[in-house]
Amino acid sequence: MSYIAKPKFHHPKLPVNDLGLTQRDYEGSLSTLCAGCGHDSISAAIVQACHGLSIEPHKVAKLSGIGCSSKTPTYFLNKAHGFNSVHGRMPSIATGANVANKELLYIGMSGDGDTASIGLGQFSHAVRRKLNMVYIVANNGTYGLTKGQNSATTDPGSKNKKGVDNALEAIDIAGLALQLGATFVARSFSGDKNQLEPLLKAAIAHKGFALIDCLSPCVTFNNNPGSTKSYDYIREHNETLNRTDFVPMKEEIVTHYEPGSSHEVCLHDGSVLHLHKLGDEYDVGNRIDALHYLQRKQSEGKVLTGLLYINTDTSDLHEIENTVDKPLNQLSKADLCPGNAVLQNINESFR
């Protein structure tokens, strides 16, 4: 980790976005994670994505549980409120927060222990509820803060730092999210920011539960030979399904794509996602195919990354619940309290 305070000066000609803000306006405090930690790259990608989309920083709520992953919200978007909750319980905090105010952008940061072990239940049910949020799992297959125990996403046969094979089956977070009805499911690699950033932009623009299972190696406890979550292993076995270009609604589409090479997905806010297929053909709008393909690639020993599934034709929790347009936290007493005259009528019904 670094010990010096983060400097505030920046190059006077740093590019500004539509709000007149530079990337520095989207940064957070200096990271206290290990040098080379994959999670820092995720933080950087979030900074870039939010800046690129001209999101007002204070209109973001960043939430997390416990673990190295869950420390990261300190390292991006200093102007946003943060909630570092308890282990594995971020989804319920996010659910309550989102129901209270639908107008903020909710970014949840979690890890494999936080999501796949202690928080598996809350994660599953947040997905089921179609909560409108971006849920990022910084997945390194190990418990870093407690010094390298296996997690529920450690692959069978993956070696830990001491060279011991993991005997247990792994939970595939992306596969689980697909099964439970997430409407945006991607897997990425923190070592590939060019892939991660557009995926993040698309996840933010997506309305509904957007999961990014981001492989993010732990340089201290799980980057050893034989580990399936090391930088080397992921680079060697990464099979990129597609490349995404995110075109915000306001921008004119200038790039021309060769016919047949790309697939366009129009998002809720009018933005367009261009998907360049790199691997085998399958329709990212077909959940069954996605599940099947994910498992096939896994059995082949590949680490499949890219946008695995997207469904833009769905409702989020607020639509399902049919809540009023105005955020619930902005309703006043006049909106909410029926008054004493009504109460006296209610009293009469108990006579």
Next chain:
Amino acid sequence: MKVVKSIDHSVRINDFVIKFANVNGTGSASANHLFAKSIFRMGIPVSPRNIFPSNIQGMPTWYEVRVNENGYLGRKEAVDMVVAMNAQSFLDDVNSVEPGGYLLYDSSNYLDTAQYRNNINWIGIPISEICLREFSNPKQRQLFKNIVYVGALIALLDIEFSVVKDLVKDQFAGKEKLITSNVFALELGCQWVKENIKCPLNIRVKRANKLKDKILIDGNEAAGLGCVYAGATIAAWYPITPSTSLVDAYSKYCHRLRIDPGSGKKKFSILQAEDELSAMGMVIGASWNGARAFTATSGPGVSLMSEFLGLAYYAEVPVVLFNVQRGGPSTGMPTRTQQSDLLATAYASHGDSKHILLFPANPAECFQMATEAFDIAERFQTPVITLSDLELGMNDWISDRLEWDDATAYDRGKVLSADDLGELEDWGRYKDIDGDGIGYRTYPGTHPDKGAYFTRGTSHNTYAEYSEKGEDYVEGMERLQRKFNTAVKVLPAPVIKPSEQNSLYGVIYYGTTEPAMDEALNILKNQGIELDAMRIRAFPFNKDVFSFIEHHQRVFVVEQNRDAQMRTLIINEGDMNPASLDTVLYYAGLPITASYISKTIMDKLQKLIPDNKTFIERRSTKGSSDELYCET
């Protein structure tokens, strides 16, 4: 009808207990409620209790109705009449009748009553036979048995038929067929009795004017309605007996009163969580984001919520939690009542955590405290746990009307607006600017540059930054203590009922012990024992609680748990001498009774002051405490 000759047959008007013994799931509850409410409508104080199993269909269930013109409505053990409709529990039910009391049974099949007791009156009515003869539909033949016995009771107890008929009309408004068939069934029972039995019985009712404008309502209904009035927009919960009906009530009134007329959309959201952990997380998330949110649960749920309660306490997020207590530990007695979650809620969660508790004692207070809980939680930015119990939550009580002052503004506590923030040079979330221990909050999304902070369960400094410095930690913990001291001043004060002469002895109680306590005080008074009484309504304790104890030689703490949890809490928080506090404990799962309280206190006083025989002598000349009460 077999009449007992040897027992005193003095007429008792508006003063008896009747118990219905039924099979769970046979529709008896609504018939029994019809009976109880009819008595209520005749202006007579009545307290119905549903004593039900953790079961959907088939197990024995009871419904006790105490009728008492003087308004003593705590549970009374002595049952004057049993309507025995359950073969499974028949023997127990027969044995539960007081000598000289009545047993109403279905005589459709021959029953040799001589095999049982001869010191009670047997009233055989061919209920099944009547239903079989009069109804063709098998479902009706079953369901109307209940209505037929209510009809029989109309004649036996001298209930006004028109009152019951009007109730049926109210209940089935718009469903003429149901009204006709139910009234017909009532008439069948009533007519049969009039033709075959000398009635009314010696226990009977007579119209009184004791209830004025009171209402008959259960505590959960009142609390759920209170949440609507308090402006709660989010209920997150996991179903658990006996709290479920609180959220059901909130839901019912929201669907009636909180639908936007223009769009048809909801000005509320009810989230059924996957467990109580999640329910509490949702409440915290919503409250953090500036909405009023609550959850309702019972003991097992509180255990699961404890982790989050610690977070809310330490990170200072408002939480409103209703704990409708049931018998513990573990799954315990899910359908019985207890006051056994005091310590588990007062100090819920690891580390030095403590929480504000409210103790409602009746439905009007459930409503009132529900509305206050949100103000207190937001003002002090901390969890507020309202502790009622199954007895209050799920049974109908005679209650004062619910009142709401339209001039009341919601107290949202110290929350900074964008304008406030704009003017501030320096702001720290956990700074104690006003010296009351309460910092200033900001909601997410308020201001572009100011007011953002990290809410965390880790130790933090006054700027909400992570800090492992001892002085930062201690400063925060001491401020939390200061905040609690501030809270004491605004929490509901104890209700003190002094005796006529200042007594050397006092009694402390809370929650649903109240009706039994009121009656017990009267019984004791008639024995020459005057006690000063105090009902505690909130924790942390008002200073009056401690001075009350200091001003008495000995104080009895009456509560419905094994371990004297309130006594422990008082001793611990007030540094009180344990010897000054004696216990009166009842925790068998049914509500505590006046006779139990008065007898326990008398026995204890007898040991305490053996020389003073006055009250003991008076007691022996006057017979049992229950009878004593009846004479007054």
